[in-house]
Amino acid sequence: MSAITLRRASEADLLRIASMNRELIQDEGHRNPMTLVQLEDRAREFLCKGDWYIDLLETDGKVAGFATWREEDDITELSGKRIYLRQFYIARDVRGGGMGRRAFEALMSQRFPPDSRILLEVLHSNPGGQEFWAKMDFTPYSQLVERRSPATKSKS
DSSP states (O other): OOOOEEEEOOGGGHHHHHHHHHHHHHHHTOOOOOOHHHHHHHHHHHHHHSSOEEEEEEETTEEEEEEEEEEEEOTTSTTSEEEEEEEEEEOGGGOSTTHHHHHHHHHHHHTSOTTOOEEOOOOTTOHHHHHHHHHTTOOOOOOOOOOOOOSSOOOO
16 A cells, blocks of 8 residues: 655646546535636635645555645634544545545644544535545534525515
């Protein structure tokens, strides 16, 4: 098994990140309609904000995925901080064989402070993601539910 290397993303990586983000959206069944250009612009915003990080996950000198994350304030933690992992993606052609586990473990050991609480969201439409994160010892904490109000106002 090849080692996972983490590399901070740069402007030169944005199109590749946007392409992987598009695949992530498709794989998880998200309804996000953003175009590749819009996804690239959003990744650029993450890079410019300063409080977000995008790490490329590499193996054998090739990009195998990416992670977008930041440290956030959390009054429930003794440290006053937690990690919010917004995006975690392993390329389709390198999935299996423990690549996701190794990449996540590298992210935890090399980027996240020790004993950090890590939060992430997994869509209901993504049972593969739910299964993966359960294997990574994540446990459900809350459930986001939604509905739409009627399209027209009722006459009461």
